[in-house]
Amino acid sequence: MKKIGVLTSGGDSQGMNSAIRSVVRTGIARGYEIVGIKRGYNGLMEKDFIPLGSKDVSDKLYRGGTFLQSARSEEFRTEEGQKKGANNLKEEGIEHLVVIGGDGSYRGAAKLNDLGIKTYGLPGTIDNDLPLTDYTIGFDTTLNVVTDAIGNLRDTMSSHERVSVIEVMGRNSGDIALHAGIASGVDAILVPEQPWDIKEISYKLKDRFNKGKTHSIVMVAEGAGNGEEIAHMIKDHCGLDTRATILGHIQRGGTPSAFDRVFTSRMGHEVIRLIDNDIYGVALGIENNDITYHRFEEIFEAHQPPNTKLYSIFGDLV
Secondary structure (H helix, E strand, O other): OOEEEEEEOOOOOOOHHHHHHHHHHHHHHOOOEEEEEOOHHHHHHOOOEEEEOOHHHOOOOOOOOOOOOOOOOOHHHOHHHHHHHHHHHHHOOEEEEEEEEOHHHHHHHHHHHHOOOEEEEEEEOOOOOOOOOOOOEOHHHHHHHHHHHHHHHHHHHHHHOOEEEEEEOOOOOOHHHHHHHHHHOOOEEEOOOOOOOHHHHHHHHHHHHHOOOOOEEEEEEOOOOOHHHHHHHHHHHHOOOEEEEEOHHHHHOOOOOHHHHHHHHHHHHHHHHHHHOOOOOEEEEEEOOEEEEEEHHHHHHOOOOOOHHHHHHHHHHO
16 A cells, blocks of 8 residues: 655644645545654654544544644755655655645755655645745635734724734735735735835825724735834824734634635645646646646746735725
């Protein structure tokens, strides 16, 4: 019986568990033995392997986080560590490895693929910052978490006539801020892909208050600036009572949305089909609602363009 390994690496994202579940149950249905690797590449270095059966993934569909856990491994970053990881898999008889994570996780999978392990990537990152996929695992759920938080903050901001600056995750990509901002009807969105002028934003906020508005919300992706500093700048420029809220790791929590559960179930099913057809060295994604795959090299060479059209739409909606 052929063995398939599965691990989660990097930051956790809602839907990782449902992706593991899909790999396990589809793999078993097709006659494979599934091995879970705990704590990402760190667990790979230490051979922290566990067998996974259908019962082991029961009730995992709707749970956030990753029950296999995740950790970073400095040892695996080295050539010697990568060879050790490949050898550990070969000694266990694991021919195929499914890696759920972001860009760094993909690069590790590509190295193992070069060393004779047939590898596959599933896009596990809430930031939605991987190219050649319209969405990543957990992005939709995170949008729901952020919009719920904004709704709660809006209640207290309107009671006290304040400006709320909300900082969300997104070091290199402002997709969380942009999508959640539009969904929440905020007054300004600051993302790393677009230039912004704090004076212009402050004066517009002040003008709206002068016209009777009782509260305003500014969304900031962490890669665009520090929420606390931006709140101070707005207050200095226009005198409005401005408070910052940094949502932090709460964005990674919560039960996966229906979209993320279906999305990951489809990808887990497709990765087993690729294994059946001896297609490997690829990462999966979703494009125009179709589950697609591209070679790791294509993904590393591709560039994720900023969503200028959606940003332009926001500008007309404010």
